[in-house]
Amino acid sequence: MxxxxxxxxxxxxxxxxxxxxxxxxxxxxxxxxxxxxxxxxxxxxxxxxxxxxxxxxxxxxxxxxxxxxxxxxxxxxxxxxxxxxxxxxxxxxxxxxxxxxxxxxxxxxxxxxxxxxxxxxxxxxxxxxxxxxxxxxxxxxxxxxxxxxxxxxxxxxxxxxxxxxxxxxxxxxxxxxxxxxxxxxxxxxxxxxxxxxxxxxxxxxxxxxxxxxxxxxxxxxxxxxxxxxxxxxxxxxxxxxxxxxxxxxxxxxxxxxxxxxxxxxxxxxxxxxxxxxxxxxxxxxxxxxxxxxxxxxxxxxxxxxxxxxxxxxxxxxDIELEKYDGIKIPESESGFEVLIDKVSFQTDLYRNPILKEIVMEVAPNQKVCVVSDSTVSTNTLFCLIGGMYPINVGNISIEGLPIGNLNIQDLRNEIGNLLLQDRLIHATVLENITLGRKYATFEEVQKIAKIINLTDAINNFSEGYNTVLNPEAHFIPQDITKKILLIRAFVGHPKLVLLEEPTITLNDSQIHELIELMNYQPNTTIIYSSKEDELMKIADKIIVFEKGKVVFEGTYQSFKAKK
CATH class of the missing domain: 1.20.1560.10 (ABC transporter type 1, transmembrane domain)
Structure with a gap:
């Protein structure tokens, strides 16, 4: 209060x-x-x-x-x-x-x-x-x-x-x-x-x-x-x-x-x-x-x-809290449709806008790869889609409804994310993955861990999924950390997944495991940022950002031809 x-x-x-x-x-x-x-x-x-x-x-x-x-x-x-x-x-x-x-x-x-x-x-x-x-x-x-x-x-x-x-x-x-x-x-x-x-x-x-x-x-x-x-x-x-x-x-x-x-x-x-x-x-x-x-x-x-x-x-x-009294997002068997209409965004930290009149259309179940010259632009875009910041100019719609009219908490229940801000917490492996979400079942956690070849690493922990992780002291390998965060993003069958530079710290074989995971849930819309060629190949659409503006939108073939 x-x-x-x-x-x-x-x-x-x-x-x-x-x-x-x-x-x-x-x-x-x-x-x-x-x-x-x-x-x-x-x-x-x-x-x-x-x-x-x-x-x-x-x-x-x-x-x-x-x-x-x-x-x-x-x-x-x-x-x-x-x-x-x-x-x-x-x-x-x-x-x-x-x-x-x-x-x-x-x-x-x-x-x-x-x-x-x-x-x-x-x-x-x-x-x-x-x-x-x-x-x-x-x-x-x-x-x-x-x-x-x-x-x-x-x-x-x-x-x-x-x-x-x-x-x-x-x-x-x-x-x-x-x-x-x-x-x-x-x-x-x-x-x-x-x-x-x-x-x-x-x-x-x-x-x-x-x-x-x-x-x-x-x-x-x-x-x-x-x-x-x-x-x-x-x-x-x-x-x-x-x-x-x-x-x-x-x-x-x-x-x-x-x-x-x-x-x-x-x-x-x-x-x-x-x-x-x-x-x-x-x-x-x-x-x-x-x-x-x-x-x-x-x-x-x-x-x-x-x-x-x-x-x-x-x-x-006294600090103002988010309001969770908006419209409940309609139930759907497929992934979310995301429409971004002339969105611009600026903060006091930077002189120039981070995003400038961004226009994007993401159809249900599509995989869209964003290639940007700045992680600030993609990170801001993903945060806006997740309702983390109010939009300065323009509008973002999810399933045809303006994001400002939606119940943000209800929306986030349907979004999986791996952003640069995401990190492990001082808790068990399972708690790090589920974060207490009841719809994230242990059976599904095990299934996804097997897809990205993390099962052996977890079993190697002293108490398996019940091992308490201390990110500050345990020196957990970065690829293990990334995989745990990936399971967190995909568990619970989200309708929309936002992945920011998911291949960082992963080797070639691990990137192929990531691609297998991205194909694991066909009824999910995935928007991700990456310059990794293997991830661009599987995208239905590639969008290129330069200085906060969209300069290209097309298929992988047209993107390669342009380059």
Whole structure:
């Protein structure tokens, strides 16, 4: 659910809204615990009065028992709060993990072009910050706030002066928060920004570890790290100054309040407006209130961290997603018909358009080979056919329906692809092939693996199809990787297959296996890019791109004659 232009505080409440009943219970327990905490000063006041009588009575014993019981029950309520908060923390973690896993594949590609997707996933770790801060906010922060409120209410019953004291305390506390909280949040957000820059750069070093290792002793890794660290330390110092300023206000505030209360409380006792028991009880309440104010101020760093974390996660959940509410593509026994009508496409990265008024007609079950002077052009064309980007100019129709009107998710279920962006993931061989698609059966996977002569290689893995592949560490041969990705493209009997430079890393015999695979499903339309002569021979049509424009369209024979 997208929540654009929402304040971090509102984001936080929206995060907790599904668990409003549990939150309510936490607050109820906090109120009860706050009321019970007042039993200590009131009990001490009454006990002192009994002690002044100079004798032990049943009332004194009962009172001591009740005070101790109230303290114990208050602890039980706190444990109940901890249990509820733990449940909330677990739910937030699970919800965040599922939301990231669900949203990231659905984010519009034009949005991801502006960002670095792996860096976005780092925002997930802000969930841990929310988890840790939630208990403090719901238990410590709430308890401190209620202790202040109940303490001030109780003090007002001792003398009218304490009503003025309570109002002054609330006004000063609100003033401190008002003048420092906004700057504190902004500095916390800026600090977090640099933390992510550092994490992003360290990931880049890890991704390019071989390049850095083979470069000898490159300084770039340390130079860029130092640059980001300087930014982080500057932002952190600014944020720390805000925290010190808040605590400085607190120290001055505590000194003034303690001084005023000791002097005025003493006068009230001397004037017999209060007795000794009331004075001691009032001083205990005042100490509890001041201690709660200190907890409140010291908890502000946690508040900033939680609100910053919520805002950082919100920057991911705010990114616009693809819409899957279009027309369901009609069922067909044959491959898809693809019509491309004067399509042009340009991005901010290049000065000239990547595609210029492309016109193509691909009949059902045809094999069309695209020969291009640039992989950028063919890759962009295939991405547009797959609905990955919005079309700038022109139109693409699948089965006579404009691609913009189709349910893109439904369309992609019928498309198999092997593009330059496709890669193996850290999962089993079978999971790498099926990607969890239910229509991709194991029997068909085995059949295609046999066609492209991959069965022996898979059986050679330690656990066959259940072997977990780590593409970063296992040094899987490129031809094996390519064949696994080819099975992924053809499994499930797709109506349209898009292959980008499928012969790269394949030798002559493997190319013939690929051709056999391309002929394996006759009711499939295949569009592929290649300059390999063997693949051009089997094409029903060859289309040549130069500088993003179609300069030739015809058969293999006419293409050879032209050359």
């Amino acid at each position: 997208e929540q654009n232009n929402i304040s971090p505080i509102n984001r936080f409440w929206l995060l907790l809204k599904p668990d409003s009943i549990e939150i309510r219970n936490v607050y109820i327990f906090a109120v009860l615990s706050g009321i019970l905490s007042l039993a200590l000063p009131l009990g001490i006041q009454a006990i002192i009065n009994f002690i002044q009588m100079g004798q032990v009575s049943t009332s004194w014993v009962v009172l001591v028992f009740l005070v101790v019981l109230a303290i114990g029950f208050s602890g039980v309520l706190t444990i109940a709060q901890m249990r509820i908060t733990e449940n909330l923390q677990q739910r937030i973690f699970v919800k965040s993990a599922f939301e990231f896993a669900d949203r990231i594949p659905k984010i519009k590609m034009e949005e991801l072009i502006k960002r670095y997707a792996p860096e976005l996933t780092n925002r997930f770790f802000d969930t841990l910050t929310i988890q840790k801060g939630l208990s403090k906010l719901l238990i410590d922060f709430t308890a401190a706030s209620l202790q202040i409120i109940f303490g001030l209410i109780l003090l007002s019953f001792y003398h009218s002066f304490f009503i003025f004291f309570g109002l002054t305390l609330v006004v000063l506390l609100a003033f401190i928060l008002k003048i420092t909280s906004k700057k504190g949040f902004e500095s916390s957000l800026n600090e977090s920004k640099y933390k992510y820059k550092i994490a992003h750069w360290l990931e880049e070093i890890a991704h390019a570890r071989f390049s850095f290792k083979m470069a000898g002793n490159p300084e770039l890794s340390l130079t860029k790290t130092d640059e980001h660290l300087n930014g982080y330390l500057t932002a952190r110092n600014i944020h720390f100054k805000v925290l010190v300023q808040q605590f400085s206000f607190l120290v001055a505030f505590k000194v003034l309040i303690a001084l005023a209360l000791l002097i005025i409380g003493g006068f009230l006792v001397l004037n017999q407006s209060m007795n000794i028991g009331q004075f001691i009880a009032a001083e205990i309440i005042i100490l509890l209130v001041l201690s709660s104010v200190e907890k409140l101020i010291m908890s502000l760093e946690v508040v900033y961290d939680v609100l910053t974390a919520v805002e950082k996660i919100g920057q991911v959940t």
